[in-house]
Amino acid sequence: MTDLKGKTALVTGASKGMGRAIAQRLAGDGALVAVHYGRDAEAAKETVAAIEQAGGEAFPVRAEFGTDGDVRTLLTGLTAGLQGLSLDILVNNAACGNQETVRAGSVDRLTPEQFDEVFAINVKAPLFLVQAALPLMADGGRVVNISSLATRVALPYQIAYAMTKGALEVMSRTLANALGARGITVNTVSPGATDTDVTDTLRDPEIRTVLTGLTALGRIGRPADIADAVAFLASDDARWVTGNVIDATGGAYLGPMWAR
Ligand SMILES: NC(=O)c1ccc[n+]([C@@H]2O[C@H](COP(=O)([O-])OP(=O)(O)OC[C@H]3O[C@@H](n4cnc5c(N)ncnc54)[C@H](OP(=O)(O)O)[C@@H]3O)[C@@H](O)[C@H]2O)c1
Known part of the structure; x- marks a missing residue:
């Protein structure tokens, strides 16, 4: 556990999954957490309830990315929930949940509309959220962006999604340089296949076996594996780490297994 007592955090896409x-x-470590969600208010309520049952503090904030005024709506809810406190930790985790857009994205089938949708949610919203949140953010704050193994391993059926994650990693490095003067660190955590709602393909035992076989640590990721990496970056222990990508894939696609 790291000590985040007295800190505040916003986690986008916190209604489920990672x-x-x-x-x-972050709430378990002591932070007051704004639980952002897009459409699933019930799931966001469950996240808040789970945090409160464990003795933590949280409140829900709704904003559907990719719609007009998305960032403004989020900021209004965030500011109200923080009640005058500044924001210490911003985790850009939400990403396009539209399976059609994420998966049907091979170069021969991708439509301009799908491209625009996935970029609006995965890139434009996080960038302008950082811009809007900066006046609320404390010096010495933390920004953590959630990318994907798809930036390191080419997945032809996800071209636009993978491109958004590439853009997010560039955004992280650039922001790290821009915000260093205020002591704000900006880093990326890059998960591989992780058991969440978005990965229904992982319910297929054959796919699980193949992916497990390609992973040095020999299993599919769990949401807590990613949360723990984020907690490190959010903590004081990571004060000298900025502009980095932490690969949290359990060593997926590192190289041949027959050689070990
Ligand atoms: N799972 C994996 O294997 C995997 C692998 C690599 C990277 N990732 C990345 O990890 C992050 C979390 O993924 P996950 O698997 O935990 O996803 P998930 O279980 O599908 O949850 C997605 C979250 O994002 C929110 N969201 C989706 N579209 C939104 C929109 N238009 N506006 C606002 N919120 C929206 C959802 O909110 P509502 O449901 O309330 O709308 C939900 O809270 C994403 O950045 C994803 O790209 C996942």
Whole structure:
């Protein structure tokens, strides 16, 4: 556990999956957490309830990325929930949950509309969220962006999604340089296949076996694996780490297994 007592955090896409695990971990470490969600208010309520049952503090904030005024709506809810406190930790975790857009994205089938949708949610929203949140952010704050193994391993059916994650990594490095003067660190955590709602393909035992076989640590990732990496970057222990990508894939696609 790291000590985040007295700190505040915003986790986007915290109604489920990794975002929920990140919100629970940061709240468990003592932070007051804004649980952002897009459409699933019930799931966001469950995240908040789980945090409160464990003795933590959280509140929900709704904003659907990719719609008009998305960032403004989020900031309004965030500011109200923080009640005058500044923001210490911003985790850009939400990403396009539209399976059609994420998966049907091979170069021969991708439509301009799908491209625009996935970029609006995965790149434009996080960038302008950072811009809007900066006046609320404390010096010495933390920004953590959630990328994907898809920037390191080429997945032809996800071209636009993978491109958004590449853009997010460039954004992280650039922001790290821009915000260093205020002591704000900006880093990226890059998960591989992780058991969440978005990865229904992982329910297929054959796919699980193949992916497990390509992973040095020999299993599929769990949301808590990612949350723990984020908690490190959010903590004081990571004060000298900025502009980095932490590969949290369990060593996926590192190289041949027959040689070990
Ligand atoms: N799971 C994996 O294997 C994997 C691998 C590599 C990287 N990642 C990355 O890890 C992050 C978390 O993924 P996950 O698997 O935990 O996803 P998930 O379980 O599908 O959860 C996605 C979250 O993002 C929110 N969201 C989606 N579209 C949104 C929109 N238009 N506006 C606002 N919020 C929106 C959802 O909110 P609502 O449901 O409330 O709308 C939900 O809270 C993402 O950045 C993803 O790209 C995942």
